[in-house]
Amino acid sequence: MSSSVPGNTTIALDAMGGDHGPAVVVPAALRFLANTPAVDLILVGDEDKIRASLGGPVPPRVRIRATSQEVGMDESPSKALRGKKDSSMRVAIDLVKDGAAHACVSAGNTGALMATARFVLKTLPRVDRPAIMTAVPSLHGHTHMLDLGANVDCTAEHLVQFAVMGSELVTAVEGKAAPRVALLNIGQEEIKGNEQVKLAHQRLAVSRLNYIGYVEGDDIFLGDVDVVVADGFVGNVALKCSEGVAKFIGSSLKAQFRRTWWSRLAGLGALPILNQFRQTIDPRRYNGASLLGLRGIVIKSHGGADEVAFENAIRIARKEIRADIPRRIGEQVGQQLDSAHYKATA
Amino acid sequence: MSSSVPGNTTIALDAMGGDHGPAVVVPAALRFLANTPAVDLILVGDEDKIRASLGGPVPPRVRIRATSQEVGMDESPSKALRGKKDSSMRVAIDLVKDGAAHACVSAGNTGALMATARFVLKTLPRVDRPAIMTAVPSLHGHTHMLDLGANVDCTAEHLVQFAVMGSELVTAVEGKAAPRVALLNIGQEEIKGNEQVKLAHQRLAVSRLNYIGYVEGDDIFLGDVDVVVADGFVGNVALKCSEGVAKFIGSSLKAQFRRTWWSRLAGLGALPILNQFRQTIDPRRYNGASLLGLRGIVIKSHGGADEVAFENAIRIARKEIRADIPRRIGEQVGQQLDSAHYKATA
Incomplete structure (x- = not known):
């Protein structure tokens, strides 16, 4: 290349x-x-x-x-x-x-x-389809999420490919041997997940990835997971929601500290800590999404x-x-999708 | 009843x-x-x-x-x-x-x-199907969101019914004459939305609701909208994500204030303000989802x-x-879906 x-x-x-x-x-x-x-x-x-x-x-x-x-x-x-x-x-x-x-x-x-x-x-x-991936801050450091909007409707096969690509990127860039990969789903039993997600779940369970199963929306930020896979519609909503909540909390907190002379004073003392915190979750530090x-x-x-x-x-x-991301992803996608286990169920 | x-x-x-x-x-x-x-x-x-x-x-x-x-x-x-x-x-x-x-x-x-x-x-x-709805805090007060997980796959018709139900609830409970209703979507042009969302958009545009069009995930918390409609999968992910981000920010902020003796001191001064803020976004104040x-x-x-x-x-x-929510929603759903405008396009 x-x-x-x-x-x-x-x-x-x-x-x-x-x-x-x-x-x-x-x-x-x-x-x-x-x-x-x-x-x-x-x-x-x-x-x-x-x-x-x-x-x-x-x-x-x-x-x-x-x-x-x-x-x-x-x-x-x-x-x-x-x-x-x-x-x-x-x-x-x-x-x-x-x-x-x-x-x-x-x-x-x-x-x-x-x-x-x-x-x-x-x-x-x-x-079959490229996907958009980015990292978001989380309790254990950060979590990678894909797809973020390139593919509105995805088949199970697409979701599996996204999982392979995301896992390999984290391995290649961050040196993690077996990144924890999960599918984004909702919690209710029986009505759990749509058909594509259920089918992708079955396939990933027998893949060579370190697939840990389903996670819910809050796990992106709180859970022990490295790569969260969703279709582009859901992934985009998840990303935008998290940006919205962060901005909302930031603005509301600022307003709260400006309400009275006492809160302004307290805010002055807390400012260095709040600024430090803002830096750790600064969206600028997370800017840059990969087209995988x-x-x-x-x-x-x-x-x-x-x-x-x-x-x-x-x-x-x-x-x-x-x-050397494109070469490594190319190799992994080939190997993973050719693996006997995977083929047996696909 | x-x-x-x-x-x-x-x-x-x-x-x-x-x-x-x-x-x-x-x-x-x-x-x-x-x-x-x-x-x-x-x-x-x-x-x-x-x-x-x-x-x-x-x-x-x-x-x-x-x-x-x-x-x-x-x-x-x-x-x-x-x-x-x-x-x-x-x-x-x-x-x-x-x-x-x-x-x-x-x-x-x-x-x-x-x-x-x-x-x-x-x-x-x-x-056709009941939906789950709740309010979440937002810059302008709060926003109502539905469906939150009752219906994983929704047709355009379901989304329209959710919009009518959500709008009527806000009118009935909060006294807003014409709540601003929107469909949750993603931003990219051309690939915008899946088929159901696009079709629901057309139908809502000619409905008698105060339909303001598409919003993105961040608008739930930052935008001027009263009712945000999505299918249950997307709505559930949006809700859980927002809970996750809020918890993540809360925990991280707490950790930041505990890092050094100086930050502990500053935290002490800021505590009343932080607590006051926590109350305004306290999830307990938003507990209680309606099965509409x-x-x-x-x-x-x-x-x-x-x-x-x-x-x-x-x-x-x-x-x-x-x-008198069930009676009012029953009347509205009937009237809205019978309206000539709506029928002309349905």
Whole structure:
């Protein structure tokens, strides 16, 4: 996939994606370079705007790849795919395809990014559908969750593939030999789960994964599980809900500390601790979702990411390059789905 | 439904349900009576255990209805339904059916409660399936969410019925003339929503409800919406996720305040404010989910509820009695589904 790239590790950044474009991507790139040796970055997008954000000469280890189009944040995936062949998003992915970059990062719209990445890079053999995965903070550190919205309706087979891909990513990137994998389900007996989830459960139970069974929504944050698998509709709702609750608690807590002079005073004393806490669950530290199952590494940054958050997404790209994710997932999907046990029940 | 009940409003309590049985239900009943005039309670369950929890003579406005069986928290709904005709859960629901009580409250297992309530009370005309609904705290006060797990797979028609029921409950109980109703969906364009959600969206758009369109998971807690409709799988995941995140943040915050002597000191100062905040989002204040769409009022308490939480569930039962919920929902479902606009597209 990337053997043709000479010298340094290279990551292509869609400089025009997200709510802020180069105003965030360029400073994030510079932060990343200051913190990370031996990685080159290609800034893909409107050359004038990128140069304006650089505010000076192009620094070492940075190249600009000029493009003439942008994919809008609300643009339909099919329109972006058909009509925007010189968009910053498309060209960043093309650079991965052509071997000029080892990975790309975009804060552009998820639907267009997934459709374009799938069209340009193709899925790995045996992978029916790519999935979107991210980590969320949890009591025991963090939990990986997929799919987060790429696939609204999933068969049991898709869910099994997601489980294999998620497990292998955690093994490869975090060095965990046997990540604990679970299916997201609801608690009520008998009416438990829909048909796809039940069937995936049977298949995973005889797989070579460290499958621990069903978990419920609260276990994502409280339970001892590394990878939680759900269809894209459910996974997306779970992710957005958790973001909503965290923001709601943050705002309400702030309001509470501002209510009276006494609470303001107490808040002043508690501020350093509250700030420290905020840092541990800072969503910016978790920014960067992986598009898994493709023949190349594509990282999706949150559209509203700031430079700290976007830098984190570039870091994730680098980790996946070092872990050789597409090759490893390709191998695992093949091996797991070929395993005798699995076949016997599939 | 309940015209035959003489005198006071009467609520039947399944005294054996939940993780703690009479040890929680009986004190909750006494708290409720102390705070609320003109309501009688029937404690349904093991007479000896109920008397032991009362610790003295049966107080005024309390009756005991002795039963010989209990439904286990993990018992299958069909087993409970077939084999436990003298269970505290079943008899509490029978009392509603027979007009001896205006409502019942149980902390027993959700699947068994829903199956039994549906079998005994039956659904309202035009309602295909009952749904479970609760309120969750949000920036603008609280948001009602349904279904929370009664129906794993829903058609568009079911979702529309849930929307009508939820809207009418909020109107009847909270006096809001036109509650803002939304469908829970995910954000990506084109792949937006599954087929049922899309179809329900079309139908709700021409309904007489104050339908505001799609919302995403975070809007439940941050958005300006009164009723959020989803299928039972998605709704349950959303609810459990939000509980999980709230607990995770609570535990992490506590740990942060305990880390050093300085943080302990700061925590001491901040404690009253943190406690006040905890009260505003206290899940006990939100305990009590409504089984909507039945010919009678059934409130489900959390299995782990304490007496404060269970008392809240009894309060919800009383509110629904005063608002005459089953009659009003029955009328609304009929009118809404008969409306010319709706029919034109259905």
